[in-house]
């Protein structure tokens with residue numbers, strides 16, 4: 221049986237710009253409450269980061285406006301993010317999505333879009349420090 225097609229983009233399914241903004245705010249509440257992830261953000265201006273993430277998520281989920289921030293690999297290059305860090309981060313996203321009225325298919329599709337950036341975010345050689 222073919223998977224039923226959704227009628228709009230994931231951006232629309234989440235509720236457009238407003239929906240994405242609410243998602244990013246809740247998502248970073250979880251990330252910053254996570255003891256393992258929080259230290260990465262200690263000296264980061266969170267308002268700006270949220271703004272950039274709203275822009276990034278909107279573009280990645282098929283929204284009409286482009287992402288104008290730094291190339292993802294460059295923004296994360298020196299941070300020492302390992303695969304387990306990345307998995308925790310995506311876990312926070314999954315938990316945030318679980319609270320929203322989305323179908324399971326849409327949730328997995330959103331995670332799939334974000335997972336495309338895993339290799340850009342995870343630092344070179346960090347697999348050895350798992």
Ligand code: HEM
Nearest residue numbers: 260261264272273276289290295301305306309334337341
């Ligand atoms: C696919 C997953 C991820 C995406 C799509 C993503 C996306 C972004 C974006 C769009 C920015 C803003 C870039 C800019 O300022 O121009 C950013 C910055 C940042 N991200 Fe990520 N991120 C991801 C995973 C992670 C993870 C796993 C961590 C930490 C465990 C992390 C830590 C940071 C930090 C600390 C900054 C601020 C860097 C700085 O201002 O120098 N990110 N990220």
